[in-house]
Amino acid sequence: QKEVEQNSGPLSVPEGAIASLNCTYSDRGSQSFFWYRQYSGKSPELIMSIYSNGDKEDGRFTAQLNKASQYVSLLIRDSQPSDSATYLCAVHRQISSGSARQLTFGSGTQLTVLP
Amino acid sequence: NAGVTQTPKFQVLKTGQSMTLQCAQDMNHNSMYWYRQDPGMGLRLIYYSASEGTTDKGEVPNGYNVSRLNKREFSLRLESAAPSQTSVYFCASSEQGQASSYNEQFFGPGTRLTVL
Numbered sequence: 001q002k003e004v005e006q007n008s009g010p011l012s013v014p015e016g017a018i019a020s021l022n023c024t025y026s027d028r029g030s031q032s033f034f035w036y037r038q039y040s041g042k043s044p045e046l047i048m049s050i051y052s053n054g055d056k057e058d059g060r061f062t063a064q065l066n067k068a069s070q071y072v073s074l075l076i077r078d079s080q081p082s083d084s085a086t087y088l089c090a091v092h093r094q095i096s097s098g099s100a101r102q103l104t105f106g107s108g109t110q111l112t113v114l115p
Numbered sequence: 116n117a118g119v120t121q122t123p124k125f126q127v128l129k130t131g132q133s134m135t136l137q138c139a140q141d142m143n144h145n146s147m148y149w150y151r152q153d154p155g156m157g158l159r160l161i162y163y164s165a166s167e168g169t170t171d172k173g174e175v176p177n178g179y180n181v182s183r184l185n186k187r188e189f190s191l192r193l194e195s196a197a198p199s200q201t202s203v204y205f206c207a208s209s210e211q212g213q214a215s216s217y218n219e220q221f222f223g224p225g226t227r228l229t230v231l
Binding site for chain 1 (some may be wrong): 148156157158159160163173174183205219220221222223224225
């Protein structure tokens with residue numbers, strides 16, 4: 001099992017719909033969770049961070065965290081063609097005993113919003 | 116305020132050549148990181164520096180060395196490049212150290228490296 005797992009997609013949604021991106025993680029001790037957006041040929045850009053169970057909303061984006069189920073998701077409301085990108089889930093976790101916590105990334109979900 | 120900058124943007128090397136990738140940040144962040152990104156593999160941590168004067172190995176350190184020159188600059192060196200090191204390299208920085216849970220990292224534009 002990968003430490004951070006995402007459905008690679010591609011995920012296609014029509015313009016104006018809700019896009020739902022999912023991520024599961026294996027380390028129960030993980031405390032911090034992030035969503036990055038990466039346009040083709042560009043660097044990852046942080047769009048959401050979440051640290052507590054429940055929902056966190058920022059504009060059209062909502063991050064959801066369920067630590068008991070080891071699950072974090074990102075909802076994009078009113079999806080726009082400009083949201084077409086790869087979305088990376090990242091989890092702050094301890095790689096090995098005695099090591100400092102590090103960010104571990106999933107392989108990303110490619111989202112296409114169709115006009 | 117440029118954020119995180121990287122040089123060069125593109126580089127082609129022959130097997131066995133060496134090179135240094137440069138990274139600088141102007142956000143007064145304590146921690147800096149080097150990642151590589153390969154298709155289908157996501158981002159993998161090569162080395163990181165939790166603070167000026169310290170460096171530690173990440174997930175895939177073999178074949179690389181790093182130097183934290185000062186608080187602003189963190190370089191990555193390939194001593195003898197191999198085709199397996201063909202990748203996109205990203206530098207990142209964060210205000211708080213690795214031990215903190217609040218580790219929001221900000222990325223540079225990347226260096227596309229091809230080793231022939």
